[in-house]
Amino acid sequence: xxxxxxxxxxxxxxxxxxxxxxxxxxxxxxxxxxxxxxxxxxxxxxxxxxxxxxxxxxxxxxxxxxxxxxxxxxxxxxxxxxxxxxxxxxxxxxxxxxxxxxxxxxxxxxxxxxxxxxxxxxxxxxxxxxxxxxxxxxxxxxxxxxxxxxxxxxxxxxxxxxxxxxxxxxxxxxxxxxxxxxxxxxxxxxxxxxxxxxxxxxxxxxxxxxxxxxxxxxxxxxxxxxxxxxxxxxxxxxxxxxxxxxxxxxxxxxxxxxxxxxxxxxxxxxxxxxxxxxxxxxxxxxxxxxxxxxxxxxxxxxxxxxxxxxxxxxxxxxxxxxxxxxxxxxxxxxxxxxxxxxxx
Ligand code: GLO
Ligand code: MG
Numbered sequence: 001x002x003x004x005x006x007x008x009x010x011x012x013x014x015x016x017x018x019x020x021x022x023x024x025x026x027x028x029x030x031x032x033x034x035x036x037x038x039x040x041x042x043x044x045x046x047x048x049x050x051x052x053x054x055x056x057x058x059x060x061x062x063x064x065x066x067x068x069x070x071x072x073x074x075x076x077x078x079x080x081x082x083x084x085x086x087x088x089x090x091x092x093x094x095x096x097x098x099x100x101x102x103x104x105x106x107x108x109x110x111x112x113x114x115x116x117x118x119x120x121x122x123x124x125x126x127x128x129x130x131x132x133x134x135x136x137x138x139x140x141x142x143x144x145x146x147x148x149x150x151x152x153x154x155x156x157x158x159x160x161x162x163x164x165x166x167x168x169x170x171x172x173x174x175x176x177x178x179x180x181x182x183x184x185x186x187x188x189x190x191x192x193x194x195x196x197x198x199x200x201x202x203x204x205x206x207x208x209x210x211x212x213x214x215x216x217x218x219x220x221x222x223x224x225x226x227x228x229x230x231x232x233x234x235x236x237x238x239x240x241x242x243x244x245x246x247x248x249x250x251x252x253x254x255x256x257x258x259x260x261x262x263x264x265x266x267x268x269x270x271x272x273x274x275x276x277x278x279x280x281x282x283x284x285x286x287x288x289x290x291x292x293x294x295x296x297x298x299x300x301x302x303x304x305x306x307x308x309x310x311x312x313x314x315x316x317x318x319x320x321x322x323x324x325x326x327x328x329x330x331x332x333x334x335x336x337x338x339x340x341x342x343x344x
Contacts, residue, residue: 001043004310005275008303009046009085010039010282012053014251015296018288027292038296039082042303046085046279047077051120054087054127058119059094066119070126077127085131085279086173086237087124089117092137092181100138102159103152103186110155114162121167131236132163133209135175140182152186153196161201171205172197173236177214180249188218190225194234211239211283212265213249223264230272239283240265240302251285254302255309259341266309267316280306312340 012035017025032053039047052058055069077083091101091113099105101113117132124132139156141147160172174196178188187193190208197206208229215222229235242257243250255262269275282302286295317336324333 001307003043003307004314006306006310007045007275007279008282008306009044009048009279010284010299011048011050013050014282014284014299016285018286018290018295020288023288026288027290027295033076036076036080036082038299040080042296042300044082044299044303046083048085048133048281049087049123049127050090051087051116051123052090054084054123058123059116063119063122066123067126070123074127084124084127084129085281086129086133087120087127087131088133088135088175089113089120091116092135097138100140100147100152102136103139103147103155105147110159114159117159117163118166121163121170124170125167130169131171131173133173133175133237134160135177136185136187137177137181139187140179140185142183144184149186156186156196157199160196160206164200164202164205171207171236173207173209175209175211175214175239176218177211177249178218180217189215189220190229194229194232197234207234207236209237209239209281210235212241212254212262213243213251213283214239216243217246217249219246221264222261223268226265227268227272230268230274235274235278237278237281238265238269239281240306241282241284251283252287253284253298253305254282255305256301259305260337262305263309263312263337263341266306267313270310270313316340 012032015030015035015038017027017029019025054073055066058066091097096109096112102110104110121132163172174187174193176187176189176193178185190210193208197203200206210225210229212222215225226235240254242252242254244257284298284302286298
């Protein structure tokens with residue numbers, strides 16, 4: 001498969017059993033090893049890890065057990081010629097993170113969240129990756145008056161600084177999202193993530209991950225969000241997917257809702273040679289109706305769409321585009337792009 005210099009990743013949670021808030025699972029669980037086989041089958045290069053994807057139930061394990069299990073996971077990856085793209089502390093499922101993690105109103109819970117993040121960094125190091133993704137899932141409120149947003153911002157900064165100090169080789173990519181599970185999140189956009197990073201104790205080690213659906217939920221254009229981070233050399237990962245309007249977070253296959261919006265994400269990644277530094281991460285889920293034995297097609301489709309769009313970006317008539325831009329004939333430019341996407 002020609003991949004034009006790009007490398008691809010997804011997370012084990014992207015092979016999913018189909019539960020939603022209104023109904024139980026509809027597909028049987030697959031073991032981690034079984035999922036790993038799918039990475040190879042579909043031509044992916046890397047695995048995105050939650051800390052407990054690599055070391056299940058890590059809260060109940062000793063430091064030595066955690067290290068040993070993370071090492072065993074690294075070996076498993078090596079056997080399949082895969083690498084770990086990043087590790088992300090899962091700070092939204094446990095009983096100690098109900099009111100948020102770094103911004104919980106309970107100091108014991110905040111301490112737990114920071115400690116867990118340090119252990120996640122240790123796991124990342126054993127897996128051979130130097131990138132931690134922080135999806136700040138429950139850092140926000142259902143009830144605005146329940147937290148102090150200024151204090152919460154400082155708590156987020158303290159958490160970032162604690163992780164940077166714990167592991168001097170780890171970089172952090174903040175994954176902003178405006179809502180869900182919270183009503184209102186504290187770090188909703190690239191701009192918020194980057195501002196937090198710039199205030200940290202080591203700004204050179206804090207960047208962002210842009211997820212398509214999250215940008216759309218914030219009412220923003222994903223290609224512009226990508227570009228904003230790229231302008232400062234801060235786009236360290238992406239979660240490409242798609243999203244049909246301002247609804248629940250859908251994680252639909254990349255390009256399946258709005259092909260032109262997907263095209264523009266690929267265009268800005270291409271124009272800025274993102275493939276030289278970062279991976280194309282997907283964060284996509286099969287829709288609930290998909291039968292179990294064929295529930296990885298969303299991954300195949302997203303990867304294929306990305307590559308087809310790379311071809312379309314590379315075959316754009318750049319000379320003609322420049323002429324139309326110079327003539328301010330943006331209607332003709334519109335037609336050029338639409339025709340190109342329609343294959344003529
Ligand atoms: C949910 C997020 C989630 C994260 C993942 C990595 O909306 O996109 O899937 O990307 O947990 O931290
Ligand atoms: Mg994501």
